[in-house]
Amino acid sequence: MSIMNKSSAARLWRQVVRHPIWFFVLVIFIFFSLATDHFFAFHNFQNILVQTSTIGLIALGMTLVMINGNIDLSVGATLALAASLAVDIQGWPVFESWGDWAMLPAVIAALASGIMLGALNGIIVWKTGVNAFIVTLGAMLGVRGLVFIYTQEQSFYAMNFAYSDFGSSAVGPLPTLAVIFLVFTVITHFLLARTVHGRNTYAVGGNRDAAVNAGIRVGPHMVVNFMIVGFFAALAGVTLSTQMGASTPNLGRDYELWTITAVVLGGTKLTGGAGNIIGTLGGVLAIGILRNGMNLMQVPAFYVLVILGTILIAVLFLDKQVNRKEDGELRV
Amino acid sequence: MAEATLTSNRLKGLGGTLAKQGILIAFIVFMIGFALFSEKFLTSGNVMTVIRQAAIVGVMAIGVTVVVIGGNLDLSVGSMLSFSTVLVVDLHDKIGPGEAIAVMLVATLVLGALNGFLIGYLRLNSLIVTLGMLSAIQGLTLIYTGGQNVDISHQDTTWFAVFGRGQVFGLPVPILIFAVVAVIVHVVLAYTPYGRRVYAVGGNPMAAVFSGIRRNRVVACSYLISAFCTGIAAVILGSRVMGSQNNVGQGYELLVLAAVILGGTSLLGGSGSVLKTVIGVLILGFIQNGLLLLGYAYYVQWLVTWVVIILAVWLDVAAKRGRLFSPIA
């Protein structure tokens, strides 16, 4: 009996160690359920999923790039460009006779812009050998400039309410945007955990020389991952603009920082080689639940900033303590 | 084979020159280009204005250069600038200018020490820690003021005005402060044991520790230097505007980082210099001003900055490895 307890406790501990963020998600979930009336309600869970999906989608792609040992700071600007394209193009006079189908070329153009910007980042990182942080920091400024040049500082507005109705539509009990997010989460999880590309992603991030020796073409491989994160940033731009039925040139500011935060909270190492999608999902949910719960509890906005910052550092600290213990166990 | 080596050597020679002078050459090309298209650009009044405006980013960038050479990042300087400016302006009328500056510098150093403790001693990742501090310090600033703007009431009589608006020997004081800070930190980095330790810790942390350097203390000190520089920048900013909004420093962290990178300081740590950062700061300042004088909208400068950053760092990297393109397959 006590042995069983011990082994199940050990198993639980191992799970906590592997994904400490899920333990944290559980804690704040219980806390907000007790602390505020409106938190524990199915409709609120739907809201959380939709609110999380924007950062969540980007975080899926960011996880791959970061396991590669790279980073992408330009995702917020890419999101704004895609949203502007998606909303603007569907209103072009050329597509006037297309009806609701005018959304199709608009969304395709938006997604293509993300994939192309991702490819551009990837190729620059590959060919020049400049650190991805610098390449994408430049792109973060430059792509934002492109957004302002394209939009001339204007917000765009989708005349067709079908576009924003899509954003608030549902598939069965779940909002469509939440379904899109969950489906892509599953797909990315399998891509990372079960395919050759996924194995290579870890290999390149873990030990680049060994990866080269094993015959992996590191450059093109990294470009593909940058294209994936570009695609997800653009998709997030599209889904966010369907929530608003509009786009603004300032959309997505600071999103790169919150995305990276979520991914790191989920256990992905900034140095590359380690991380997974289940952890990332925990990371984005943690931020989403904190924001939603503090909203419902009416925590003043000034304090939310301090609390989020403090929690971020505290989780990083705890994660380090837990993992250090894990390392110690391994040594014994 | 022999031919390949030859071209590679020649490239190395050319690259070597570029590596040493690339940023400087780019700087000169820019200045000539703008001067050709705008007659106002190279007037002494305009040049003074640009450097005076760049002084705030510049002083901060000098501090961040030390952090980056030590192998870390500091994204908290933007909201720290908001905090320090609000504090010094608010206390100015309450306890007097000198006291206000002293209290503000102490408070800023405490924040820097917190960064230093978390990153230097607890060995937490600097990107995430300073990101968390960015958010927390912004919140602290808002809680302190309750969201109100702060203002200095007797702007024309206080000696506090000298830091942002004064002139000494015909030179604006912000430029003098910028120059003095640059020289001091340059001397510290290039000629003192502490400077050598910063390079050692950033270049090869393991070797540094084995050779008896206390990595913890060196890193923690770099954050104190960065915070102190931000405090000085806050004095210039507060004195220049004679008031402050709570988000006045928002986005400065990225401008500062861009300037440091443009100067050629490697994000991996272990290399870089204050003087190059100064050139990086000036390039950003003159690009912004030049495009504005040519009548371009303010956001065009972001596009130009993108291209300039990547080209500058690429040339730097290429020169160091002796070939233009990276050898990655």
Next chain:
Amino acid sequence: MTKMIQKSVAAGVVASGLALAGGAQAETMTIGITQNNVGVDSYQTTYEKAFIEAASKNPDVKTIVLDAGGDVARQIAQMQDLIQQQVDAIIIWPTNGKAVVPAVRKANQAHIPVIVTNSNIAKEGQEFIASFSGPNNITQGAYSAEMMCDALDNKGQIVQITGQPGYTTAIERQKGFEDRLAEVCPDVKIIESQPGDWNREKSQRVMEAFLTKYDDIDGVYAGDDNMGVGALNAAKAAGRKDIIFIGATNFSVGYEAMARGEYYGSIYQSPVDDAKNALQTAIDVIKGKDVPKMNYFDTPKITQKNMDQFSKPVF
């Protein structure tokens, strides 16, 4: 005996307490507000304080006060959260006039009346709101243009420093100013406009560039006094004393500069009136009273000449 009395008294108190609670339940209204960006400037902060204070004085009103931090997406999330809590009315201070329209429409579909405060939403959204409560920014821009014409004697060249790009207040003030200026004094020309993002330091930098670029500037119109004082700082530093400064939303720094004779005029707009007006509109809407669709409050011109009729703004 005494015990029994105590008991019955206690029971009575409990009963009346219940009755009170029941009565209050029927009349208490919950009003949710999502603001644009509290803390970014004093106007918004004073507004929030005044709103909370006015609401706390009314025992029938319960409020949920939220702040979007300037982020459109977060404001939409807050709208969803408020709809989820089934409040009786939502007051929104839009982060963006266009992007919040679908969220407003959703609240309308959930039969929650929406009151837009301070800065209006795009015309496509007008059918979904119960009322707009705030200043008339077009008129404010026009007032500033009239003051500029007076000050310059209908002749000269000026620069304009606008608010945050894409923000309705900024766009409307700019439009009101430019249209009216062309009507009243076509000989006053705007030589350049640049955004100052409602930020004093940014505005100061923009003005410094203008001063370098143009040797001859007769006047500056700034989208609010915060930016206007930034521009004034730049002109004083450059020793250019002959420039006329006109702003909007009179801040205390602008009021003081006016008292020193350095600043010509502005528009007096009280955040306290703004907040009270919004709250009262929301209460009237919930009670089913007739409310005008455009519920403007008064924002008069303030200049060096008439400034003693106004108290100094608290922000």
